[in-house]
Amino acid sequence: xxxxxxxxxxxxxxxxxxxxxxxxxxxxxxxxxxxxxxxxxxxxxxxxxxxxxxxxxxxxxxxxxxxxxxxxxxxxxxxxxxxxxxxxxxxxxxxxxxxxxxxxxxxxxxxxxxx
Amino acid sequence: xxxxxxxxxxxxxxxxxxxxxxxxxxxxxxxxxxxxxxxxxxxxxxxxxxxxxxxxxxxxxxxxxxxxxxxxxxxxxxxxxxxxxxxxxxxxxxxxxxxxxxxxxxxxxxxxx
Numbered sequence: 001x002x003x004x005x006x007x008x009x010x011x012x013x014x015x016x017x018x019x020x021x022x023x024x025x026x027x028x029x030x031x032x033x034x035x036x037x038x039x040x041x042x043x044x045x046x047x048x049x050x051x052x053x054x055x056x057x058x059x060x061x062x063x064x065x066x067x068x069x070x071x072x073x074x075x076x077x078x079x080x081x082x083x084x085x086x087x088x089x090x091x092x093x094x095x096x097x098x099x100x101x102x103x104x105x106x107x108x109x110x111x112x113x114x115x
Numbered sequence: 116x117x118x119x120x121x122x123x124x125x126x127x128x129x130x131x132x133x134x135x136x137x138x139x140x141x142x143x144x145x146x147x148x149x150x151x152x153x154x155x156x157x158x159x160x161x162x163x164x165x166x167x168x169x170x171x172x173x174x175x176x177x178x179x180x181x182x183x184x185x186x187x188x189x190x191x192x193x194x195x196x197x198x199x200x201x202x203x204x205x206x207x208x209x210x211x212x213x214x215x216x217x218x219x220x221x222x223x224x225x226x227x228x
Contacts, residue, residue, distance in 0.1 A: 003158070004158075033216070035218075040220070041220050041221075042119070042121075042205060042217075042218035042219050042220040042221055043205065043207075043216075043218035044218075045215050045216060045217065048215075056215075058215065059215065091159070093159075103161045103164070104161070104216070105158075106151075106158045106159040106160070107158065108158055
């Protein structure tokens with residue numbers, strides 16, 4: 001009965017380095033979301049995957065951010081040439097379907113610190 | 116710009132006090148509304164949601180929220196809080212047929228025993 005898992009839980013990186021964050025959704029959940037939460041702020045939508053459809057990348061803040069998902073399994077969020085403003089908690093959520101009728105289940109997040 | 120506003124950043128109450136947390140949004144059209152809660156050290160979890168029908172929705176742990184369309188509001192209420200309600204509460208809005216879920220900045224609730 002595993003929930004959404006994310007790794008690593010914490011990541012400290014130097015400015016300019018690339019980082020890769022991983023999300024394992026709940027088995028059978030076709031929809032997967034990535035969010036960013038900066039300190040003291042709400043969740044900021046980044047990208048959404050639904051099955052094998054083209055992802056909705058409308059929330060990605062710059063071309064340094066990209067994400068992939070193979071089918072309905074693991075997703076990775078990659079940030080290239082990290083900047084200090086990328087420091088945040090990155091949350092992943094999955095749901096049975098994209099419809100709002102289905103609850104989003106959140107992972108514990110990855111806390112990224114760019115020094 | 117379209118947004119979700121939570122007016123209170125930090126609320127401090129004593130046990131048994133009544134709670135109301137404000138949430139306003141600026142989207143037109145059909146919306147789905149949510150309140151999520153994050154207890155200390157735990158994941159975000161759904162407290163309650165509104166899609167259609169009765170604008171007063173009831174969630175877990177005695178929470179309820181009322182959707183007032185004319186005011187673009189979805190305030191969260193609980194008649195008598197407990198120490199275990201100490202958490203951060205997030206209001207969220209999903210525009211119908213849109214993948215984007217917009218969250219408010221959150222309200223931190225501290226309940227003193």
